[in-house]
Amino acid sequence: MDKQNSKFRWMVFASVLFTYFLMASQRTAPGLITDQVMSDFNVTAATIGLLTSIQFFVYTGLQIPMGILADRYGPNFFLIIGAVLTGLGTIIYSLGTHEFVLFFARILTGTGDATIWVNMVLILGQWFKVKEFVRLIGLAGMTGSLGFLLATVPFSSLIDLIGWRSAFFSAGLLLCLCGILLYFVLIKKPTQHFLNEKVSLPNEIDREKTVVLLRRIFSDRQAWSLFFCHFGVVGAYVGFIGSWAVPYGMDVYGMTRSEVSELIMIGLIGALIGSPLTSWISSKLGTIKRPYVVVHITILLGWSTFLLYNGNPPKYMLIMLFFIIGFGYGASALTFALVRQSFPLSESGVVSGLANTGGFLSAVLLPSIFGIILEQYQTASGSSGNGYYYGFITPVIFSMIGLIGILFIKERYLQKKQIMR
Structure with missing residues (x-):
């Protein structure tokens, strides 16, 4: 069966975009609790700024290396690991008792987040024909903005309801489960159903x-x-x-x-x-x-x-x-x-x-x-x-x-x- 004509490709599309949706939300969600973190951990405004920056710093530094690695070794493994790392980082953030733990958690989250965009594009390129890919990549881009949207009123309401630690723990656990889901969707099921098909990535470096x-x-x-x-x-x-x-x-x-x-x-x-x-x-x-x-x-x-x-x-x-x-x-x-x-x-x-x-x-x-x-x-x-x-x-x-x-x-x-x- 051809991957690009199978109905299963839509399961891949939905799973990957849902993971991206959750990962994108964790880029800005910590901004909702800036005042609480400053109060709970007795840290300064400069420390909060550095805490926010560290995730983007890691994300930024890994963009070009991640593109090269994904081209060489394939995107599936990196996307799965990225979802799990983002989940673990978010869970550790919710359990942190010291500012150094928060920094470590955001480094993990940034590392996981750095995997998503490049690998998502390559995965969709494997499973969808060119005409479908051009249309769907626009939806993929909008998914990131929807993730940011999740980290506004909905996530703020969840924080007010159950507290910021429980809210972030729940988000991290859900991301870890997404990593498990991606393993079955991207590796296990395709191995069973597309044994004879070898997909070569275009434009390999x-x-x-x-x-x-x-x-x-x-x-x-x-x-x-x-x-x-x-x-x-x-x-x-x-x-x-x-x-x-x-x-x-x-x-x-x-x-x-x-x-x-x-x-x-x-x-x-x-x-x-x-x-x-x-x-x-x-x-x-x-x-x-x-x-x-x-x-x-x-x-x-x-x-x-x-x-x-x-x-x-x-x-x-x-x-x-x-x-x-x-x-x-x-x-x-x-x-x-x-x-x-x-x-x-x-x-x-x-x-x-x-x-x-x-x-x-x-x-x-x-x-x-x-x-x-x-x-x-x-x-x-x-x-x-x-x-x-x-x-x-x-x-x-x-x-x-x-x-x-x-x-x-x-x-x-x-x-x-x-x-x-």
Whole structure:
């Protein structure tokens, strides 16, 4: 039986995406309990920023190596191990009694999380034909935003109901069970039903050529433009939502945790709309760069508005800003559309890893920088209000870097280059 024509492929699709859905939720879920962790463990704002950053740091550092490993040894094993590691990290986080345990837990979670995207793409490429794959990869991208959405009102309500430790323990246990499910779906059942079929991964990177390929990519100005483009549009949003959005809403506006979760959810709705809408606009206009430039300018204006209102814009405007910034994050899928347009398929995996590294590097940097600024002004004045104002300078600078990156994209040259190929 052919894998790509079997009904079983839909079981693979559902299992992999459900796992991604849960794993994505654990990227930002700790941001819901920032104040509680600071109180329970008696840690500073800078420590919380570092705690948030460590997961993204591990995720970022493993993107390119994970792509190379998955190409060489296959994606199934790494995805299963990733789900289990994320689950174990979340469970340990829920049982932690010291800040060092929390750091270890987030390192495990980041390691597991780093496996999901590259391996998920390769697995779907094995089980689905090209036309199906193009349609389904869009749904896969939206699944990540749905995971972030889970880590807002639903997970916040669960925390209020059973406590943060029980909520995170339950999520970790469910992820470990997903790892077991993936073993049966990706390895055991296919071995029984597709004994005579050997699936070869397209675009495998030859071991002898890996160093040469990396050297060429890292010396390509276009690749670095994509890196900085993604740096500016992803990390400011993910880093802020995953660390300081809840304390900001509670400290500056006197909101409850549930109310801030609703605000974050508005941003995630913007992300869900932004991905398909900007892709559709780009296809209609026949250009990726121009609408993406508009997105970057809009994001820059959005973050700058926080500075314009001294870190405290009116609530109605705050809702609009969260939606706009979330919309821009959803539009970040255009980065990978540019990768596919710019580079041959044999190089697009590594370039995608480099671009994704840029996005999450900014997610690593922002929570720590924001936390250090917040702690400095809180120490000086006893109030964190001014700290938030100066903290918003960081996403503004990141957005400027992203705008410079997209402006340096050479789309005309790439279109000619693509036609020649």
